[in-house]
Amino acid sequence: MSSHLEFNDISRSFGDTEVLHQISLTVQSSRCVALLGASGSGKSTLLRIAAGLEDPSSGEVVVDGENLSGVPSEQRGVALVFQKPLLFPHLSVVDNVAFSARMAGQSRKASRDHAMAYLELVKLADLAHRSPGRLSGGQEQRVALARALARNPRILLLDEPFSSLDSRLRDEMYSLMDDIRTELAPTMFW
Ligand SMILES: Nc1ncnc2c1ncn2[C@@H]1O[C@H](COP(=O)(O)OP(=O)(O)O)[C@@H](O)[C@H]1O
Numbered sequence: 653m654s655s656h657l658e659f660n661d662i663s664r665s666f667g668d669t670e671v672l673h674q675i676s677l678t679v680q681s682s683r684c685v686a687l688l689g690a691s692g693s694g695k696s697t698l699l700r701i702a703a704g705l706e707d708p709s710s711g712e713v714v715v716d717g718e719n720l721s722g723v724p725s726e727q728r729g730v731a732l733v734f735q736k737p738l739l740f741p742h743l744s745v746v747d748n749v750a751f752s753a754r755m756a757g758q759s760r761k762a763s764r765d766h767a768m769a770y771l772e773l774v775k776l777a778d779l780a781h782r783s784p785g786r787l788s789g790g791q792e793q794r795v796a797l798a799r800a801l802a803r804n805p806r807i808l809l810l811d812e813p814f815s816s817l818d819s820r821l822r823d824e825m826y827s828l829m830d831d832i833r834t835e836l837a838p839t840m841f842w
């Protein structure tokens with residue numbers, strides 16, 4: 653979960669508007685780097701480019717020395733946690749977290765056992781069988797985080813995942829992120 657991430661000379665335009673201009677930066681393995689910038693300055697666009705949800709107009713994303721240009725999103729080993737949790741409403745909490753292991757062909761039991769370990773990490777194991785519709789905003793975002801981590805991504809990307817939470821909950825989430833760094837040391841970029 654701790655790969656080396658590099659942006660080399662990334663530019664991105666939408667029509668005549670250049671949103672990103674020759675961005676080069678490196679996030680070393682297991683480091684946590686945050687992008688700061690005004691709303692509309694291109695933070696989400698850069699994260700979406702890293703995740704493969706958007707192509708740069710020029711430049712490349714390199715992970716552990718591998719140029720990811722043309723590599724589809726699902727094959728990048730990069731997980732993105734969005735501002736909105738986007739959980740599957742018809743699946744329980746544990747099955748949301750188990751989803752990608754199930755898709756990869758693991759048995760229901762193995763994928764749920766694996767998911768439970770991540771729910772414990774985000775302190776939601778007791779709500780494993782609840783439906784996402786019956787969670788608070790902070791709990792939903794913790795499920796989204798567990799789901800991203802359960803994929804064992806090379807890089808964890810976060811796009812203002814806690815911005816809709818109140819300041820107390822946000823502090824709780826930051827302390828949870830500290831625990832995750834201690835436990836898993838993922839490379840994080842947000
Ligand atoms: N698919 C798109 N088509 C056109 N313009 C876009 C698209 N995605 C983002 N933009 C524009 O790019 C700029 C940067 O957006 P964004 O990356 O979401 O900024 P941030 O996340 O920093 O608020 C904004 O002006 C936004 O309107």
Ligand SMILES: [Mg+2]
Binds near residue numbers: 695696697811812
């Ligand atoms: Mg944004």
